[in-house]
Amino acid sequence: MNDLAIGVDIGGTKVLGAVVDLEGEVLARCRRDTPAQDTAEIVDRIVEVIEELRAAHPSVGAVGVGAAGWIDPTGSTVLFAANLAWRNEPLRDHIQARVDLPAIVENDGNVAAWAEFSFGAARDADDSMVLFTVGTGIGGGIVIGGNLIRGAHGIAGEVGHTMMVPDGHPCGCGRKGCMEQYASGNALVRFARTIATEDPDSASVMLELAAGKIEAINGPTVTKAAHAGCKAAVAAFDRVAYWLAVGLADTIQNLDPQVIVVGGGVVEAGDLLMVPTREYLREALAQRGRLDYAEVRPALMGNHAGVIGAADLA
Ligand code: BMX
């Protein structure tokens, strides 16, 4: 068995690659911009990243690729991507045809969950954890009995697409009312814009940061304004926290994991999100008379969760 593997994380803006050892240490990194939606170009970029890393570490034995979307349980095909054009795309074959290394393809939330379980925020958990990544959308991954759970058809742990609001906000996956539409970074911005429209006085700090334009309010604006005490921005975080807690409570009900890890870009807001989320979760569970369920922790692996988890799985 080889001790080194390459992990590649395909994000909306960048393709990040790394050579990773058995302890999850990153030995080399490489990044390229993600081309717009064209499969052949995305594969070109992935291959470039792999070749560059392999030139530096010729002994790598395998490649793991983390990609958004629903991946078949054998780790070869992107079946469906809610926010991308990929449909039944045999990504593993495309890569293996170009680089002479065994490869696996795995969902982005799953690889990040594996990294947090193996080396990150849940490394002390020996049995089970669930990861929620709160980014543009909501990704996730489930580990039970020390194993990553892919499901019979590859969609287990797509926590962002559980329904919260019947007939609610339309989702990229084709349903309405998914968690991703209420507890993601995009939802945060939508809530903030709505509150700023309905009650501009409460949003003066946020509006100032956005040069007075409601359409210019984005994730960083809401976070900055909330840190500065802007009522509307804090209220937007509070709504996201409420819906996130609903999802966490359902996960506790369904899977009862040892630990829940919350990651993704929005988590950089820190206590702004985590404090009200824990409070809503406590309220939801306290009605049952006990609270000794999964501990909710922020992710530890940051940007590297994807590449490290993908490499380790490979
Ligand atoms: C979507 C879905 C998930 C992904 C999640 C988080 C696609 C393309 N993506 O729910 O597979 O894990 O977004 O993605 O179908 P992020 O980029 O918001 O972190």
Ligand code: CA
């Ligand atoms: Ca997943």
Ligand code: ZN
């Ligand atoms: Zn959905």
